[in-house]
Amino acid sequence: MTSTELQTSKRISVAPMMDWSDRHYRHFARLFNPTAWLYSEMVTTGALIFGDRDRHLRFNDSEHPVVLQLGGSDPQALATCSKMAQDYGYDEVNLNVGCPSDRVQNNKIGACLMAEPQLVAECIAAMQNAVDIPVTVKHRIGIDDLDSYENMLNFVDTVAATGCRHFIVHARIAFLQGLSPKENRDIPPLRYEDVYRLKQERPHLTIEINGGISTPEEIEQQLPVTDGVMIGRAAYHNPYILAQAGIMDGHALPDRFAIMQQYMPYLAEQMEQGIALSSMTRHLLGLFQYQVGARSWRQMLSGGNAKTLADVHQAIDVMQELTDKANERQIERLKSFGEKTSA
Structure with missing residues (x-):
């Protein structure tokens, strides 16, 4: 284009x-x-x-x-x-x-x-x-x-x-x-x-x-x-x-985890060219702003905590688990609310 x-x-x-x-x-x-x-x-x-x-x-x-x-x-x-x-x-x-x-x-x-x-x-x-x-x-x-x-x-x-x-x-x-x-x-x-x-x-x-x-x-x-x-x-x-x-x-709303999946190859490519991982992960800290686990995400990627791509993958996995649990709790609350209103 x-x-x-x-x-x-x-x-x-x-x-x-x-x-x-x-x-x-x-x-x-x-x-x-x-x-x-x-x-x-x-x-x-x-x-x-x-x-x-x-x-x-x-x-x-x-x-x-x-x-x-x-x-x-x-x-x-x-x-x-x-x-x-x-x-x-x-x-x-x-x-x-x-x-x-x-x-x-x-x-x-x-x-x-x-x-x-x-x-x-x-x-x-x-x-x-x-x-x-x-x-x-x-x-x-x-x-x-x-x-x-x-x-x-x-x-x-x-x-x-x-x-x-x-x-x-x-x-x-x-x-x-x-x-x-x-x-x-x-x-x-x-x-x-x-x-x-x-x-x-x-x-x-x-x-x-x-x-x-x-x-x-x-x-x-x-x-x-x-x-x-x-x-x-x-x-x-x-x-x-x-x-x-x-x-x-008119654009579709992208998934945060899908965005990280797309960004990971870029991180790998830039590291192969000698770019420090920390100079890129610093831009990722706001990805989960206002979401469950946002503070944990920032801690895992800042202060030199993410030294390798494996560390970034681990941070993504932690956030996925926290998000899944939060969704499950939300579903249970909705079920409970539905049962109460129908009783």
Whole structure:
């Protein structure tokens, strides 16, 4: 399938998450939902131009549709790296204008660029001229004192004048001083109404909403008023939310044990290539979130407890036994309830 065939009118995507949304997680996430758009971790232009390009860019064919998110503010460097993304087979390339960390601010990357919409427009124009794949922007609704709807609208209009049509909007402002990146994900209040208004006033643009969306019900609430939903850490801590979201696209709800059965060959293949098992099992800890035995599953796979594939198989067997027993108890309770009501 091509990325165009995969894209639905209402898009579900998994946010770029530093240290989390690597290729091992993306391969795992794909097993829950065949059409969700998966984003790489943010990769700076410097890391690609001067560093190990293949380590940052390689991915598995199963990950499509997959997006490379770039961090940078030099138009030529961004154009060069966008071309790399296209050559590697990414379906889209995205510019980060939302990260508020001190480290990226010092390099003029991320949310601080919202103060320079014309520079962002120059960056996007250069990226678009370099590639045929779509170029998109992920940004905040504002930063510091530039926190009004009018400021955001000016930013979007300036960038959209380049021909860019897809904006992923984190519905919180970012405070560039005084709050950590984690605090900037939680403390500034959500202003979904600003994103809804942007979509109403700029209907020709694709407006995808991000921020604080962590349940299937919340995803469903957002879809009628936006063009898509980007899920952040909720999709990492509870990846089954991707499967539940897939129902809205007509996909069948997959079984957790079937997902692990599909992922095991990948673990074996990557270990043969020298990848540490722990660098992959860390992404599996949320598989049984909210299920019986979830804590046991996390304990069996974390802290170096899973040293071999046999340990992972044993953890799966333990969870299967716990699940079977829980189902049996549920059946017995239903039988008992039925007997009481018929007496």
